[in-house]
Amino acid sequence: MFMLKLIFRNVFRHKLRSTLTVVGVAVAILAFGLLRTLVGLWYLGVESSSSTRLVTRNAISLVFSLPLSYKERIRQVPGVTGIGAMNWFGGVYISEKNFFPNFAIEAEPFFDLYPEFRLTDEEKKSFLRDRQGAIVGRKLAKKYGWKVGDRVVLKGTIFPGQWEFTVRGIYKGAQRSTDETQFFFSWDYLNETMRRTVPRRADQIGIYVVGVANPERAAEISENIDILFKNSLAETMTETEKAFQLSFVAMTEAIMVAIQIVSYVVIVIIMVVAANTMAMTARERISEYATMKSLGFKWLHIATVIAGESLFIALLGGAVGVGLTFPFSGIIERELSQFFPVFRVELLTTFMQIMAAVVVGTVAAIFPVWRGSTITIADGLRRIG
Amino acid sequence: MSEREIAVRMSGVCKSYQRGSQNVPVLEDINFEIASGEFLALMGPSGSGKSTLLNLLAGIDKADSGIITVGNCNITSLDDSELADWRAANVGFIFQFYNLIPVLTAFENIELPLLLTGLTRRERREHVLAALEVVSLTDRMDHRPSQLSGGQQQRVAIARAIITDPAILVADEPTGDLDRVSAGEIMDLMDHMVSDFGKTIIMVTHDPRAAEKAHVVRHLEKGILMES
Numbered sequence: 050m051f052m053l054k055l056i057f058r059n060v061f062r063h064k065l066r067s068t069l070t071v072v073g074v075a076v077a078i079l080a081f082g083l084l085r086t087l088v089g090l091w092y093l094g095v096e097s098s099s100s101t102r103l104v105t106r107n108a109i110s111l112v113f114s115l116p117l118s119y120k121e122r123i124r125q126v127p128g129v130t131g132i133g134a135m136n137w138f139g140g141v142y143i144s145e146k147n148f149f150p151n152f153a154i155e156a157e158p159f160f161d162l163y164p165e166f167r168l169t170d171e172e173k174k175s176f177l178r179d180r181q182g183a184i185v186g187r188k189l190a191k192k193y194g195w196k197v198g199d200r201v202v203l204k205g206t207i208f209p210g211q212w213e214f215t216v217r218g219i220y221k222g223a224q225r226s227t228d229e230t231q232f233f234f235s236w237d238y239l240n241e242t243m244r245r246t247v248p249r250r251a252d253q254i255g256i257y258v259v260g261v262a263n264p265e266r267a268a269e270i271s272e273n274i275d276i277l278f279k280n281s282l283a284e285t286m287t288e289t290e291k292a293f294q295l296s297f298v299a300m301t302e303a304i305m306v307a308i309q310i311v312s313y314v315v316i317v318i319i320m321v322v323a324a325n326t327m328a329m330t331a332r333e334r335i336s337e338y339a340t341m342k343s344l345g346f347k348w349l350h351i352a353t354v355i356a357g358e359s360l361f362i363a364l365l366g367g368a369v370g371v372g373l374t375f376p377f378s379g380i381i382e383r384e385l386s387q388f389f390p391v392f393r394v395e396l397l398t399t400f401m402q403i404m405a406a407v408v409v410g411t412v413a414a415i416f417p418v419w420r421g422s423t424i425t426i427a428d429g430l431r432r433i434g
Numbered sequence: 435m436s437e438r439e440i441a442v443r444m445s446g447v448c449k450s451y452q453r454g455s456q457n458v459p460v461l462e463d464i465n466f467e468i469a470s471g472e473f474l475a476l477m478g479p480s481g482s483g484k485s486t487l488l489n490l491l492a493g494i495d496k497a498d499s500g501i502i503t504v505g506n507c508n509i510t511s512l513d514d515s516e517l518a519d520w521r522a523a524n525v526g527f528i529f530q531f532y533n534l535i536p537v538l539t540a541f542e543n544i545e546l547p548l549l550l551t552g553l554t555r556r557e558r559r560e561h562v563l564a565a566l567e568v569v570s571l572t573d574r575m576d577h578r579p580s581q582l583s584g585g586q587q588q589r590v591a592i593a594r595a596i597i598t599d600p601a602i603l604v605a606d607e608p609t610g611d612l613d614r615v616s617a618g619e620i621m622d623l624m625d626h627m628v629s630d631f632g633k634t635i636i637m638v639t640h641d642p643r644a645a646e647k648a649h650v651v652r653h654l655e656k657g658i659l660m661e662s
């Protein structure tokens with residue numbers, strides 16, 4: 050009790066210094082938490098991609114398409130439960146600023162291939178009925194104020210022209226991690242339009258989304274698909290959706306690794322700053338520690354007083370940092386929803402933030418504790434007299 | 435002296451400090467005794483080793499050789515931890531610059547050594563109040579050191595030194611930082627400790643007035659104790 054009182058009073062001895070240190074730790078812990086959440090979400094996004102979906106693309110590059118004739122042959126491969134042609138549309142809504150992913154996908158297999166998109170039967174039916182229908186994610190619809198029945202025009206970039214759609218359904222994600230910012234429309238609409246306007250670009254498929262019943266057989270099925278088209282004009286490359294997304298974002302992964310490193314660097318920096326402050330503080334109090342020792346207090350008492358102060362400051366900063374992480378992630382989720390569909394702080398992140406604060410407090414205390422507990426009383430007392 | 439109990443005995447004590455590669459002798463073959471209940475003043479020029487000698491017999495520094503016996507304990511044979519326990523029970527310290535903990539009140543500063551004892555909160559409080567009475571600072575017990583004068587701070591330090599009822603008090607220039615009046619009060623208190631509480635005091639001082647109160651005055655010159 051008395052020790053706690055002494056620690057507490059020591060903390061508030063230099064109010065400005067302690068406040069600045071607490072603020073520094075709080076900001077570092079906040080940054081650490083947000084960066085880790087960002088990285089975690091990115092990996093979660095990759096992980097949440099379905100393992101019951103394969104993606105077949107042109108083996109040379111995504112830029113090259115696949116013939117329509119492949120569809121039926123892939124469907125014949127044992128273990129395949131469904132297949133749908135898909136093209137990255139790359140349309141722009143009003144202006145380039147409004148980025149969201151939009152795809153043309155075959156309407157009939159769409160709902161079976163993507164069971165994580167929750168839609169009413171009504172919505173599904175009306176989408177299948179309307180060639181120019183579109184299915185949009187809940188967040189996307191909310192952002193632009195779209196309702197079922199609204200007309201939406203996208204300007205084609207890869208496929209020229211003004212493309213008109215009617216929103217037929219707004220999907221909700223089955224999980225929190227499901228991306229609710231995507232836009233899908235019927236691949237037939239795209240293909241028929243191309244047939245009329247640029248016939249040589251018709252019947253070209255960007256990728257086939259292939260459904261499989263058993264994810265454990267994904268590798269084998271992928272191989273069997275690719276064997277079918279060996280030595281053909283357009284050889285294929287089939288992989289799980291996850292692997293596909295990973296290869297897509299190899300660059301981004303490097304950035305994620307960099308962000309991860311930065312998140313630790315932030316902690317190391319505040320650790321050094323806090324250690325310096327604590328060393329300064331302990332140096333000023335060395336004669337007090339020597340006095341306590343002369344009264345019979347032992348190194349463990351002194352270490353408790355010093356480490357207690359350091360941990361108190363670090364944990365206070367940590368608590369403030371953790372506390373700020375939630376409102377801040379809320380702001381990010383609201384303001385940057387097109388980049389981070391869900392910006393939720395994981396329990397593990399909070400735990401790591403607290404651990405980081407403990408580590409900062411502990412490391413900052415090491416040198417002062419060592420000094421304070423090893424200095425001889427005669428030397429310590431000499432510092433003032 | 436032989437019929438009285440011996441409080442402190444030093445025999446053949448040597449102490450030197452390492453300064454760079456050089457070995458600087460500070461105390462050379464110190465032999466002396468202090469009887470129990472005696473008030474001894476140690477004088478001598480600055481740098482002669484007075485503080486070092488005091489630190490040795492108070493168990494806060496270690497001799498290179500020789501034997502120091504306090505009460506009936508050979509403190510040169512104790513390790514650091516044992517020495518700490520021994521100090522807590524047997525020695526009270528009074529410093530030139532009071533050495534109070536700035537964030538603690540007078541009451542809490544006096545209470546500090548009692549935390550190492552098994553006393554309850556209530557018992558501690560009673561002891562502290564009694565000690566405050568002795569140094570006439572009951573009305574200042576909630577003040578921090580910075581709110582007290584030098585003389586008052588030194589009285590708090592004296593209360594802290596006697597709170598565990600040690601047999602020996604060591605004081606290193608206790609009046610060195612005080613004006614005449616305050617110094618006089620402190621010396622009266624020290625006198626009171628010896629005559630009414632039976633303490634043994636070893637006091638380093640430069641102040642001849644302070645030394646007057648002592649029963650014995652010894653001089654230290656360049657590490658050698660002069661015959662009185």
Ligand SMILES: Nc1ncnc2c1ncn2[C@@H]1O[C@H](COP(=O)(O)OP(=O)(O)O)[C@@H](O)[C@H]1O
Nearest residue numbers: 428451452460479480481482483484485486487
């Ligand atoms: N820790 C130390 N390291 C090196 N030299 C010291 C140390 N402590 C004391 N000395 C030296 O020992 C001598 C005696 O010091 P001290 O006992 O403090 O003298 P006094 O109290 O009589 O003024 C001085 O020359 C001082 O510089």
Ligand SMILES: [Mg+2]
Nearest residue numbers: 484485486606
């Ligand atoms: Mg001295």
